[in-house]
Amino acid sequence: MSHTALIRSHRKPRRSASTIAMRAGVAGGVLSTLAVAGASGAANAAEPVTQTLELPTLTADLATQVAQSADATQQAAANYELQAERDAAAAKAAHQAKTDLADAKKKAEAKKKAEAARKAAAERATSRSVERTTLAATASTSTPATSSTATGSAAAVVAFVKAQIGKSYVMGASGPSAYDCSGLVQAAFKQIGVSLPRVSQDQSTAGTQVSLSNLQPGDILYWGGAGSAYHVAVYVGDGMFVGAQNPSTGIVERPLSYDPPTGAVRVL
Incomplete structure (x- = not known):
């Protein structure tokens, strides 16, 4: 018996043919995938990348909200315009009222003066009448x-x-x-x-x-x-x-x- 017969062999055990074949297939698949990925990367590096953004679709609810907002804005503008017209009319009416009041005061003052003048004239006429009556009485009693x-x-x-x-x-x-x-x-x-x-x-x-x-x-x-x-x-x-x-x-x-x-x- 050889002196090495009892020593365990350090060789790796032989793989079976099926195992070797399976591993070869896996390796081949990996290499194929890497080859395809590399080719795709090379193609992507050669051509510019274009990105397409999709805009949101205007739904019926959003269109309704936009229309309502526009109507509200238009109504607010109309309200502001109406209020401005009312303010202008009120200012004009106040000015006219002030003018009418001043005219009324002037007319009242003129009427008051005319009445005072009329009373004064009446008093003078009465005084003259009394004076004439007195003089007539004096003349009738004197020679x-x-x-x-x-x-x-x-x-x-x-x-x-x-x-x-x-x-x-x-x-x-x-x-x-x-x-x-x-x-x-x-x-x-x-x-x-x-x-x-x-x-x-x-x-x-x-x-x-x-x-x-x-x-x-x-x-x-x-x-x-x-x-x-x-x-x-x-x-x-x-x-x-x-x-x-x-x-x-x-x-x-x-x-x-x-x-x-x-x-x-x-x-x-």
């Missing part, structure tokens, strides 16, 4: 000048004014066909050489103030205050006067009670 027949220059003045009775009253006229009140008085004294002022206010202070109870023919009668008279005439005796009264009557002869004078002045 005028004792002489009813004028003499000298006074007679000439009386004759002149009586000769003008029936002529017209014209504001600013001084004869010979028409006169106003002070124009008649001035002309009557002018023809006897006496120069008098032109207007009633000045004629009422042109001579010596005399009482209405002591009148003489030729005295100048005046209505209103001395220095502010608004009418004049000539006393002709017997409680009568001649004057250019107004456009309706013209130059007339009237009793003192017809329109009692305020005072009188004597020039002659």
Whole structure:
């Protein structure tokens, strides 16, 4: 027996043919896969890679939401426009109301002033009426000048004014066909050489103030205050006067009670 007969052999056991064949097949498959992968990698390296992105499909619900959002936006814009129109209309109405109020205040103030003027005029008229009534009563209880027949220059003045009775009253006229009140008085004294002022206010202070109870023919009668008279005439005796009264009557002869004078002045 060999000296190595009892020593285990270090050789690997022989594989069976089927095992070898199976392993060869596996290896071949692996190599084939690697070859295909390499070829595919080479092909991919040679051609550019193109990536396609797919957009989401617009569904019916999303379209409805978009439409509703658009409607809401349009409605909001319409509401803003309507509100702007309302604000503008309110501002215009406020401005018009302010203007109307100012006009109403002006009209009320004008009406108030007109009413005050009317009352003042009525009070003046009443006062004048009372004054005339008082003067008429005084004239009726007093005896005028004792002489009813004028003499000298006074007679000439009386004759002149009586000769003008029936002529017209014209504001600013001084004869010979028409006169106003002070124009008649001035002309009557002018023809006897006496120069008098032109207007009633000045004629009422042109001579010596005399009482209405002591009148003489030729005295100048005046209505209103001395220095502010608004009418004049000539006393002709017997409680009568001649004057250019107004456009309706013209130059007339009237009793003192017809329109009692305020005072009188004597020039002659």
